Each structure stands twice: as structure tokens, then as C-alpha cells.
Amino acid sequence: DAGITQSPRYKITETGRQVTLMCHQTWSHSYMFWYRQDLGHGLRLIYYSAAADITDKGEVPDGYVVSRSKTENFPLTLESATRSQTSVYFCASSDATVMNTEAFFGQGTRLTVV
Amino acid sequence: AQSVTQPDIHITVSEGASLELRCNYSYGATPYLFWYVQSPGQGLQLLLKYFSGDTLVQGIKGFEAEFKRSQSSFNLRKPSVHWSDAAEYFCAVGDGNQFYFGTGTSLTVIP
Numbered sequence: 001d002a003g004i005t006q007s008p009r010y011k012i013t014e015t016g017r018q019v020t021l022m023c024h025q026t027w028s029h030s031y032m033f034w035y036r037q038d039l040g041h042g043l044r045l046i047y048y049s050a051a052a053d054i055t056d057k058g059e060v061p062d063g064y065v066v067s068r069s070k071t072e073n074f075p076l077t078l079e080s081a082t083r084s085q086t087s088v089y090f091c092a093s094s095d096a097t098v099m100n101t102e103a104f105f106g107q108g109t110r111l112t113v114v
Numbered sequence: 115a116q117s118v119t120q121p122d123i124h125i126t127v128s129e130g131a132s133l134e135l136r137c138n139y140s141y142g143a144t145p146y147l148f149w150y151v152q153s154p155g156q157g158l159q160l161l162l163k164y165f166s167g168d169t170l171v172q173g174i175k176g177f178e179a180e181f182k183r184s185q186s187s188f189n190l191r192k193p194s195v196h197w198s199d200a201a202e203y204f205c206a207v208g209d210g211n212q213f214y215f216g217t218g219t220s221l222t223v224i225p
Contacts, residue, residue: 031211042120042204042217043158050211090157094211099165102148103206103213105157 003027006091006106013081013113021076021109023091030096032074033058033103034066036087043090049074050096081113116141118205120216127195128224135190135219137205146208147188149179152218153201161203164188175199197223 004025013019023032034046045058047066055066063085065077078085088110092103117140127133139145146165150158162173169181179190188205200223205216 033213035215040217043215045213048212092158092213094213096211102160102163102208103158105150105159107157108155 004091004093004104004106006089006109009107009109011109011111013078013111015082015113016080019078019081019111021078021089021091021111023074023076023106025072025074025091025093025104027093027095027104028071029093029104030071031094032068033092033094034064034074034076035090035092036060037090037108038087046076046089078111081111083113085111086113087111116207116209116212116214118207118214118216120203120205120219122219123217124220124222126222126224129197130194133190133192133195133199133221135203135205135221137188137190137216138186139188139205139207140186141207141209145181145188147179147181148206148208148213149173149177149188149190150204150206150215151175151201152204158204161190195221195223197225199223 007022033048035043044060049055049068052071090108091106094103119138148163149161152158161177164171164181202218204218
């Protein structure tokens with residue numbers, strides 16, 4: 001199906017483990033984003049990517065790593081998960097060829113670090 | 115720096131009543147503004163957007179929003195709320211291909 005998909009939808013992991021959240025989009029949008037959603041904070045940008053092999057930090061990048069070897073994929077890795085990284089993570093994409101277009105969101109991944 | 119403020123953390127309305135959700139932004143140039151809705155366990159869905167032109171914009175699900183430059187506001191309205199409108203609502207400002215979100219307003223609809 002066309003769109004933006006995240007996997008897994010739910011994940012429980014232990015403190016100190018590495019975990020990767022996947023994001024795949026079928027539109028060939030150049031921009032992709034990772035946000036985390038926490039009560040009282042709304043959506044905060046973790047990392048974004050303007051194109052394949054181009055990534056940049058957002059507001060809260062510490063403890064996270066991203067890569068973008070292909071336009072359609074933008075995985076987010078927690079190198080050593082901490083309880084403070086328990087959150088709902090959203091991947092989004094936008095089309096740079098359309099001036100000031102909106103962001104399109106995936107369904108989210110609920111991550112619990114125990 | 116760009117920022118978005120949603121002053122109301124939570125709003126409760128009766129079904130059939132009118133609704134207004136507030137959004138104020140801080141942005142140095144012409145803002146590009148969005149309202150998203152998030153149903154429980156779902157991603158964010160675009161309700162409407164403003165880029166230029168008519169300051170009253172219509173969106174999906176019967177929502178509308180009015181851009182007021184003098185007040186730096188972009189409030190969301192609906193004349194008659196349905197129980198299915200219960201959700202989290204986010205206002206956002208766009209800056210090229212960056213997006214800045216408010217902290218959201220949670221809407222409860224009473225039968």
C-alpha cells in the first residue's frame with residue numbers, strides 16, 4: 001500500500017539494549033522526519049533528512065542515531081535505550097518539490113523501555 | 115525562532131455545541147500554518163492548511179480556521195461538534211520543510 005509505514009507498532013525493550021525503529025515511505029518524498037510525542041511536550045523533532053545520505057539533528061537528538069541510505073527508508077536507532085526514551089515515535093515525510101507542503105505521518109511506534 | 119502555543123491543554127464540549135481551539139504562533143515571515151488531528155492510537159491527519167490568500171480556510175470534517183496576522187493566531191473552529199471529533203489537535207507552523215508543533219489540545223465530547 002502507498003503511504004508511510006512504521007514498524008513495529010509496539011515494542012518493549014530493556015534498558016541498555018539497542019533498538020531500531022523502521023520507517024518506509026512510497027512517495028519518494030525527499031524530506032523525512034522523526035518525532036517523539038510525550039505528554040506535555042507535544043511533538044519534538046529528533047532528526048530529519050533532506051535527502052538520501054543527508055541527515056541533521058533536531059531538537060532532541062541525544063541517544064539516537066539515524067541513517068538514510070535509500071530515499072524511502074529512514075530508520076531510527078536507540079543505541080543504548082534508557083527509560084527516558086519511553087515514548088511514542090512518529091515518522092513523517094514531506095515533498096520538497098511542493099512549496100510549503102504539509103508533513104505526512106506514519107501510525108507511530110509505541111516504545112516502552114523497562 | 116519559530117514557536118507555536120496552544121493555550122488550552124484540554125477542552126470539554128457537549129455534542130452539538132460549537133468549538134474553538136486556540137493557536138498562537140511566533141514567526142518572522144509569512145507563516146504557513148496547519149492543523150492536524152490525532153485520534154487515539156493513530157498518526158496525525160491534516161485537517162487544513164493556510165499558505166496565503168483568503169484568511170478563512172476550510173478543511174475536512176467540517177472544520178475551518180481563521181488566520182489573523184494582527185493577533186498571530188490561527189484558531190480552529192467547528193459549528194457543531196460530533197462525538198467522533200474527540201481527539202488530540204495540533205497546530206503547526208511550517209518553515210520551508212521544517213515543522214514546529216504546539217503541545218496539543220485534547221478534546222473530550224460529552225453526549
